[in-house]
Amino acid sequence: MRPPHCDVCGADATSGGGGLVSFKPTTSDALWHQRAARGEIVGHPPNxxxxxxxxxxxxxxxAGTHTLSAGLAQIQAADAPPAPSTPVANTVAGSIEIGALERRLRDIFASVARSVGLADAPVTTADDRRWTPMDASEPPNCPFTDIFTRQATHGNRYLTLTFERAHWNPHEVARASVTLVAHGHGTDHDFRLSAATPDSGSLMVDSITTKGTVPDAVTALLIELGYAS
Structure with a gap:
């Protein structure tokens, strides 16, 4: 289970009326729950x-009518400021929140896995928190990094989605990053996508870079988000 930080704004999700909300499961979500019920996988429920x-x-x-990605998109849209009265140029930096980007990459993970030959590979998820003691402070009163991974593996080939969020404390994010990496497939399929936020504490994506030939599903997403043409 991921630490309880709001998937929309990053705030504490355990105070007041906050908590874990389960959205309408997709087909892949339902399969995840079936495997979890059999004890084959553990982790944060995908929906x-x-x-x-x-x-x-x-x-x-x-929750009863929307999938996770659709529901969060509608919540974010409701939070968005009103459109300006005059058109403004679309800017690449800061156009999507890092958590929203990770969710979009998670949504196309199965499609990307198929494109790199891992359609039938088992998928595992893991959540980890790494503490960084400093200035005489020790856990749980020191900076930490939450790391969420989703990986499809077959032999020495893998596709890994990693979301790292570094915190000064539970209420203050220092920086965050997302990577999607395929390795061991040969030059035709190996690629890396990296996205990061600035060190200012903003959760908006500062840059997205790619190396290698990214699959069509990733390219389509980058075009939709305005990071490619």
Whole structure:
């Protein structure tokens, strides 16, 4: 289970009326729950989101009719500021929140796995928290990094989605990054996508870089988000 930080704004999801909200499962979500029930996999349910008090009220109303990605997108849209009265140029930096990007990559993970020859490979998920003692402070009163991974593996080939979020404390994010890496497939399929936030504490993506030839599903997502043409 991922630490209880709101998947929309990053706030504490355990205070007030916040909590874990389970959205309408997709077909792949249902398969995950079946495997989890058999004890084959563990981790954070793919259709569940931590939501703070403010966003849990909206999320709970959408949970029965919306999938996770659709529900969170609607919540984020409701939070968005009004459109400016005059057109402005679309900017690459800061156009999507890092958590939203990770969810979009998670949504296309199965498609990407198929494109690199891992359609039938088992998928595992893991959540980890790494503490960074400093200035005489020790866990749980020191900086930490939450690391969430999703990996499809077959032999020496793998596709890994990693989301890292470094915190000064439970309420203050220092920086965050997302990577999607395929390795061991040969030059035709090996690739790496990296996205990161600035060190200012903003959760908006500062840059996205790619190396190698990314699959069509990734290219389509980058075009949709305005990071490619």
């Amino acid at each position: 569940a989101a931590w939501l703070c008090d403010k966003h849990a009220r909206v999320g709970s109303a959408l």
